[in-house]
Amino acid sequence: MKSRASEELLATLVRSPQSPSRVAAAIRAEIAEGRLQEGDRLPTEMVLAARFGVSRSVVREAIAGLRSNGFVRSRQGLGAFVVSPRESATLRIDADLTSDLTVFRNVFELRAILEIKAAALAAVRADENHRARISEALERMRKASNWMDDGVAADLDFHRSVAAASGNPYIATVVGFLAGQMRQSIMFMRQNQNRFAERLSAMNIAEHSAIHKALMKRDARGSALAMRAHLTAAAKRLGYGLSPAAIEIDLLG
Amino acid sequence: MKSRASEELLATLVRSPQSPSRVAAAIRAEIAEGRLQEGDRLPTEMVLAARFGVSRSVVREAIAGLRSNGFVRSRQGLGAFVVSPRESATLRIDADLTSDLTVFRNVFELRAILEIKAAALAAVRADENHRARISEALERMRKASNWMDDGVAADLDFHRSVAAASGNPYIATVVGFLAGQMRQSIMFMRQNQNRFAERLSAMNIAEHSAIHKALMKRDARGSALAMRAHLTAAAKRLGYGLSPAAIEIDLLG
DNA sequence: CGGAGGAGGTTGTCCGACAAGTTTCCGCAA
DNA sequence: TTGCGGAAACTTGTCGGACAACCTCCTCCG
Numbered sequence: 001m002k003s004r005a006s007e008e009l010l011a012t013l014v015r016s017p018q019s020p021s022r023v024a025a026a027i028r029a030e031i032a033e034g035r036l037q038e039g040d041r042l043p044t045e046m047v048l049a050a051r052f053g054v055s056r057s058v059v060r061e062a063i064a065g066l067r068s069n070g071f072v073r074s075r076q077g078l079g080a081f082v083v084s085p086r087e088s089a090t091l092r093i094d095a096d097l098t099s100d101l102t103v104f105r106n107v108f109e110l111r112a113i114l115e116i117k118a119a120a121l122a123a124v125r126a127d128e129n130h131r132a133r134i135s136e137a138l139e140r141m142r143k144a145s146n147w148m149d150d151g152v153a154a155d156l157d158f159h160r161s162v163a164a165a166s167g168n169p170y171i172a173t174v175v176g177f178l179a180g181q182m183r184q185s186i187m188f189m190r191q192n193q194n195r196f197a198e199r200l201s202a203m204n205i206a207e208h209s210a211i212h213k214a215l216m217k218r219d220a221r222g223s224a225l226a227m228r229a230h231l232t233a234a235a236k237r238l239g240y241g242l243s244p245a246a247i248e249i250d251l252l253g
Numbered sequence: 254m255k256s257r258a259s260e261e262l263l264a265t266l267v268r269s270p271q272s273p274s275r276v277a278a279a280i281r282a283e284i285a286e287g288r289l290q291e292g293d294r295l296p297t298e299m300v301l302a303a304r305f306g307v308s309r310s311v312v313r314e315a316i317a318g319l320r321s322n323g324f325v326r327s328r329q330g331l332g333a334f335v336v337s338p339r340e341s342a343t344l345r346i347d348a349d350l351t352s353d354l355t356v357f358r359n360v361f362e363l364r365a366i367l368e369i370k371a372a373a374l375a376a377v378r379a380d381e382n383h384r385a386r387i388s389e390a391l392e393r394m395r396k397a398s399n400w401m402d403d404g405v406a407a408d409l410d411f412h413r414s415v416a417a418a419s420g421n422p423y424i425a426t427v428v429g430f431l432a433g434q435m436r437q438s439i440m441f442m443r444q445n446q447n448r449f450a451e452r453l454s455a456m457n458i459a460e461h462s463a464i465h466k467a468l469m470k471r472d473a474r475g476s477a478l479a480m481r482a483h484l485t486a487a488a489k490r491l492g493y494g495l496s497p498a499a500i501e502i503d504l505l506g
Numbered sequence: 507c508g509g510a511g512g513a514g515g516t517t518g519t520c521c522g523a524c525a526a527g528t529t530t531c532c533g534c535a536a
Numbered sequence: 537t538t539g540c541g542g543a544a545a546c547t548t549g550t551c552g553g554a555c556a557a558c559c560t561c562c563t564c565c566g
Contacts, residue, residue: 021321057313060310062317064273064314064315064317064318064321065317065318065320065321066321067318068274068317068318068319068322069321069322106421107423109421110367110423110424110427113366113367113370113424114363114367117366133288157287160286160287164282164286164288168362169278169279169281169285170278170359170360170363171359171362171363171366172282172285172286173282174363174427176286176287177285
């Protein structure tokens, strides 16, 4: 009904602060006002719970949020301490790939370093779920009718799956971000010159198949080599070599 | 003796075998890999608790952190939903190293992969400014009176300078962040047990000198080897091998 | 045929309990 | 008196259960 819908909308708009975020906001305010300074210890969870009239669970979730944002750090048996804002525990990378060629090149280089190692690690560490996901992504690439849409999504999934199979979620996070950004930029820049897509698609699938084959054999070195070949070829297709000399030497050691 | 001390340090570094940040990292990885996409509903707290072998409280704190960082939004009675996987072109890495051994190990692995390549690139690409900064940092390490303060800062500057000399600002950003986080965690947890500092300091400076020497000769492979030796030794000093077999094989190709 | 209402599932909050880690301080022995 | 071991107190970390608030869906009755 209408009244029900408007109520829902109202609840979404002026959503009364949830208890944990209310507590977190209060603590963050005390830090901002300087009443809690760097290195200071927060009141105990029991004290905070009593002060805000909530249970310890709510206080713990609030502190979990602050810790996740790098405002505080907890030590068992001691308490939670305010940390310096500048040494926050979050890394931000802004990659506007459409702006500059050198930016694009640097991001591609970082991606290559990580993806080659990720492939080698995936060959050794991947479990059955990882392997199934990789195979499934390759199959979707093969069956993709239009390369500009489903095919690109499957391509991205393939790389994400390999990175995930490395067993290191941080590698997977960085690779997933870089690959996603790069795909977005490529889609944006391409636009019209998709008449070569068919031919390129065949080469691309062949390269991915080589990676897949080495991974299924749990061949670490072969996987790394196949991934390296794929990335250098992809770089060439984009119009520039991955890097002159320097990378060539040490990308594989 | 030594191994016992290292184990003690490791136990001090890594608090609890289970922690919300491990769950949060896993969920964030699934989002990064694309397995969880925008609008998707997370598994229920009960399911997640069972999957990770923890209680619902831990899952709730993990989700509280994700919610605080804007990764998910939860609605009572419905569930938690992924919100805007990459609405902004920024990568966020949350590395709470003090919580979990696997987190620490994964971050160290990522750092090793990047720093070894960065050293090789720096040997080839570094200009005079870069080389001067690296030498200056090494000199500050040698002259540092107290290892727990100035020495650590100089050590960190050395690694940052090498990463910067790679010529790739994205590599430098990621390496600087990871190294800084790691150093910070070690400093934060160590506190009292600095009795080994003197002996470790000498070894540490010797390893850095080897890296410096190779860099000054513009020896890419030698720089990579020296950096690899330093990181594996540092990992051993912290009480665990960098990784069994897998990394050893492919870290150098 | 349609709307009210219940059943089942999910998050939000509370409570109590115990484990693990840290500091403080007391009492005993040299 | 002084040094040191260790108990005690305090704090965070984790667990399990319980119930309320809320949502969806299905059923039943008019």
